Amino acid sequence: MHQMNDLRRVDLNLLVILDALLSEQHVTRAAERLHLSQPAVSHALARLRDLLGDPLLVRAGAHLVATARALELMAPLAEALAQVQSLLVPDAFDPAAAKRTFRLAMSDYGAAIILPGLIRKLRREAPGIDLQISHASREGMLDGVLNGDIDVAAGVFPELPNEVHSVPLFEEHYVCLVDRHSLPGDGTLDLATYLARPHVLLEMRGSGTPEIERALTGIRERRHVAISLPHWSVAPGVISGTDLILTVAARGLRNIDQASLTVVPPPFEIPSFSFVLAWHKRRGGDQALKWLMGRIEEGIVRA
Structure with a gap:
């Protein structure tokens, strides 16, 4: 009181x-x-x-x-x-007249999925809204949300602090990217081959992809990571012409060079995961941020 x-x-x-x-x-x-x-x-x-x-x-x-x-x-x-x-003022936020900069955090995987459609929408509906995009580990993105450096983070966050709210954008699953000519005649990838071959790991500051390692631990197996990369863009070029395997989220492989590379299911079960938007609960009354997240959600649904 x-x-x-x-x-x-x-x-x-x-x-x-x-x-x-x-x-x-x-x-x-x-x-x-x-x-x-x-x-x-x-x-x-x-x-x-x-x-x-x-x-x-x-x-x-x-x-x-x-x-x-x-x-x-x-x-x-x-x-x-x-x-x-x-x-x-029930409809206080006017996108066409808004002048605002939003700070978004996401991996290049998230950026490839979210940004093209979002930016086209912003240029049409809210040209005064600017975006600052940063790239960090899962832990780094959540730290940014908690300390106010980031308005909204897009990513995979199995555990969120109580202060952070989230909304799912889509469910995702893992696939394997390999050189097309490195597969046997039937074009499948079996577990023995998967374990015998070297792997590419996408990670940012040690965050890695724990879902894959947990799934391997569940069947009492391990893989050999020959190359760790902090970003996605160079990975397909690294795979091409080699025996390397990249196990990665499926949506990131929509535009690969299918002449030399191919996508196959992993030879063991890896649980699917939810890709979400996360923001601090203190931003719950920010109508402009709600509008922006709504545009992101719309773009994903129509993708």
Whole structure:
């Protein structure tokens, strides 16, 4: 109750700035999001600290971190602003007029699936929206979502912290990419051949593809990884003309050179997985972000 009494002492404009500051945990990014100057947001933060009797954001190395008091304010503040917005301006977000930069994290696999259709849609419907795309391991993407460096991450996240919400985009399965001429006459890949041959592993900073290793462990087998790559783009060229095998998500192989390469099922069961969008729950009231994720979902459904 004391918390809400404090909030009543603050005008609505300051609440909007506080919400952006707690969401971004960065004065400059909050200013860009609100289309205000950095000094104006810094001044508002000083007023908020005085009114609420708490520093709200404190520096920890290169980042600002929310205090315990600020963390308590996040949920009621986001809920209050969402209610005000729905009452006063139900359709507040106008894509055609929006000026906004979103920070998305995804692998080059995710980028190949999401970005072509999304960018065409943005250029038609919301030309003032810019995208900053980053590439990181699964752990790195989640860290970015948690600390506010990333607005939304696209990837495979078997376990998500309670603070992170997600929506599935599609179910995916694994296949094997091999040189067409390296297969036996019947064109199949058996388990003995799979285990005897060297493999290419796609990984970013050691994240790898644990689903494949778990499946092999389940049948008490191991594979030999001859080459580890941090990105997908060079992998088909590495496979061509060799005995190497790449076990990878199927959607990433839509445009391979079928004259020299071929896709075959793995000779053992690897569970399918869900490819999702993940964002911090404090961004739940961000109508622009909801709109963007909706466009991403539409593009995947129609793919």
